């Protein structure tokens with residue numbers, strides 16, 4: 001884990017055309033809430049799960065982001081690995097719990113038991129092995145089946161962009177972007193080896209999660225006010241009907 005500098009600009013998507021999440025900034029209301037959270041030293045905790053075929057580079061992406069490291073030697077993940085990364089977004093401290101799951105079929109059962117309650121699902125494919133892209137839909141379906149969070153954010157990430165020639169990269173990128181649209185996920189092309197877009201991806205995930213979280217808080221406050229005002233109305237009606245009953249009793 002490393003300390004990161006405060007992020008003061010809302011991180012952009014890889015391609016605005018290729019994301020269901022069109023936010024490129026916090027709105028006026030959210031900015032006010034963020035200032036309050038920062039003043040009160042609030043810490044927001046978000047759970048991310050990373051899924052995808054064997055050897056697409058899930059662990060390397062996490063290691064690049066959390067430790068600025070890249071290892072050429074493949075060591076299969078057994079079940080699931082866990083990393084924590086602290087960030088500061090607009091003065092608000094955000095903890096990302098990153099669950100790096102195994103791609104091997106024999107570990108699927110163990111890994112799936114950690115899917116529950118994820119705020120974001122990142123499904124990864126390997127640019128140099130197109131079949132791994134075709135399996136992403138199934139990975140996503142399985143992750144969504146076990147996930148109980150309605151507001152979960154979805155990301156489709158192509159890794160090992162460094163391995164392709166410019167022409168092959170453009171070609172696979174287009175197929176990846178089309179798949180992301182079909183999956184209603186935000187698309188990213190990264191390289192754990194060179195570091196291309198890895199930080200940008202996680203900062204974008206964190207900012208979108210913060211936005212969703214603060215929006216939900218605002219909604220639940222509105223709900224409480226709404227329920228509260230209904231209760232007050234009901235109490236007033238009750239009091240009025242009591243008055244009518246007692247005035248009827250007096251008249252009798």
Ligand SMILES: Nc1nc2c(ncn2[C@@H]2O[C@H](COP(=O)(O)OP(=O)(O)OP(=O)(O)O)[C@@H](O)[C@H]2O)c(=O)[nH]1
Nearest residue numbers: 055056057058059060072074077103160191192193
């Ligand atoms: N050239 C290149 N190689 C990469 C990149 N990312 C990962 N690799 C290599 O791909 C292999 C697999 O990487 P891992 O991160 O272990 O893959 P994984 O998806 O976590 O694999 P499982 O744990 O089995 O699911 C390793 O040999 C890495 O060095 C990348 O961006 N570029």
